[in-house]
Amino acid sequence: MTEQYKAINWNQIEDMIDKLTWEKLVEQFWTDTRIPLSNDLDDWYNLPKNEKDMVGKVFGGLTLLDTLQSQDGIQALKESIRTQHEEAVYNNIQFMESMHAKSYSAIFSTLNTKNEIDDIFQWTNTNDMLQKKAAAINEIYHSGTDLQRKVASVFLESFLFYSGFFAPLHYLGNNKLPNVAEIIKLILRDESVHGTYIGYKFQIGYNQLSEAEQENLKNWAYTLLFELYQNEVKYTEYLYDEIGWTERVKVFLRYNANKALQNLGFDPLFPDTADDVDPVVMNGISTGTSNHDFFSQVGNGYLLGMVESMDDNDYTKWMYSPSV
Numbered sequence: 001m002t003e004q005y006k007a008i009n010w011n012q013i014e015d016m017i018d019k020l021t022w023e024k025l026v027e028q029f030w031t032d033t034r035i036p037l038s039n040d041l042d043d044w045y046n047l048p049k050n051e052k053d054m055v056g057k058v059f060g061g062l063t064l065l066d067t068l069q070s071q072d073g074i075q076a077l078k079e080s081i082r083t084q085h086e087e088a089v090y091n092n093i094q095f096m097e098s099m100h101a102k103s104y105s106a107i108f109s110t111l112n113t114k115n116e117i118d119d120i121f122q123w124t125n126t127n128d129m130l131q132k133k134a135a136a137i138n139e140i141y142h143s144g145t146d147l148q149r150k151v152a153s154v155f156l157e158s159f160l161f162y163s164g165f166f167a168p169l170h171y172l173g174n175n176k177l178p179n180v181a182e183i184i185k186l187i188l189r190d191e192s193v194h195g196t197y198i199g200y201k202f203q204i205g206y207n208q209l210s211e212a213e214q215e216n217l218k219n220w221a222y223t224l225l226f227e228l229y230q231n232e233v234k235y236t237e238y239l240y241d242e243i244g245w246t247e248r249v250k251v252f253l254r255y256n257a258n259k260a261l262q263n264l265g266f267d268p269l270f271p272d273t274a275d276d277v278d279p280v281v282m283n284g285i286s287t288g289t290s291n292h293d294f295f296s297q298v299g300n301g302y303l304l305g306m307v308e309s310m311d312d313n314d315y316t317k318w319m320y321s322p323s324v
Contacts, residue, residue: 008084018085021197025092028193030186032103035179037110043176044111050242055167056112057239060124062164063104065156068134070097072141073153077198080146086201093194100187107180129235133160133228140224147209150202151221151264155228158195158260159253161188163236166249166281173280199263206265218266225269229257248278 013019044052074094081087108117124130137160140152165184172181206214232253240246255277258268274282 006084008088010085013085014083015085017197017200018083018089021089021193022085022092024193025089025096025190028186028189029096031099032106032183035106035183035186037107037179037183040177040179041110043171047176048243052111054239054243056108056116056120057123057127058164058167059104059107060120061127061130061235062161063101063121064124064130064134065160065164066097066101066104068138069153069156070094070101072138073097073149073156076141076149077153077201080149080205082201082204089197093197096190096194100190103183103187107183111180129231129238132231133235136224136228136231147202147205147217148220150198150205151217151224154195154199154202154263155225155260157191157198158263159225159257160228160232161191162252162256163232163239163249166245166252169281170245170278173278173283195260195263199260199265202263203265221261221264221266222269225257225261229253248281251276252278252281 010019047055074090074097078087078090081090108120112120137152137156140148144152165188168177168181168184171177172185206217209217233250236249236253237246240249251272254270254272255274258270258272261268
């Protein structure tokens with residue numbers, strides 16, 4: 001007799017975090033077509049040329065990482081699912097990573113000429129530092145263990161994006177490019193859930209290892225993070241030195257590197273805390289979005305249902321040692 005195909009039953013939940021995450025992601029669903037990006041054109045025209053160049057490269061880099069996550073990352077994580085509901089959550093995450101990548105093209109098509117867009121993608125596909133971090137993560141997705149893949153995914157979701165997120169959050173805090181920043185806040189809100197959820201799934205497997213296996217994996221994770229950080233510092237210097245933002249971005253990087261470790265249940269690597277981050281950017285990182293009428297597109301965001309964003313306190317609520 002052939003093996004029976006099992007229908008997913010959402011009325012019988014093995015892990016309640018799967019259900020809660022699914023519901024949160026559905027509540028947070030959004031699409032770039034509902035953000036009035038053209039309202040930012042006056043701000044864009046008034047930016048200095050070197051800042052426009054930086055913004056294009058920042059968003060090109062973010063597009064590459066979201067493409068990696070949607071095409072390779074989530075697919076790799078699906079190979080070690082524990083429940084059908086977990087796979088459904090990963091399907092949702094995979095779709096939204098594709099939405100994130102598309103949203104940057106929406107920004108490009110609004111702010112940039114065709115030749116500028118072509119130049120941005122040429123730079124993105126050939127920059128050594130950007131390609132290095134993508135290759136490092138992708139190698140783990142294709143040849144790492146299940147738990148190593150989860151570590152790599154959390155580092156991508158919760159750390160590597162943030163060198164790019166800094167710029168639009170900075171502009172938002174200075175009353176510039178609010179609609180571009182709204183898209184970043186929507187993406188950031190998604191990534192905070194993605195990183196927390198995948199980190200939680202990592203902890204389930206990690207807690208089943210022997211002490212020696214745990215120590216080896218933890219050492220591997222810290223080594224990987226520091227190597228990624230060293231490359232990210234060079235990438236940050238390349239992007240931000242000319243406009244004088246580099247040191248503030250590095251603090252932001254270290255803060256989010258610690259957040260990534262927290263998602264995995266590990267201690268921070270760097271001394272930087274939220275108090276050390278530029279307060280203008282920290283205000284922007286609060287993942288709420290502007291409320292307005294979904295249909296009329298009033299304001300610089302849109303509300304689909306009653307969305308609850310994930311803030312620092314939610315990490316504490318989610319990051320507990322699961323009983324397995």
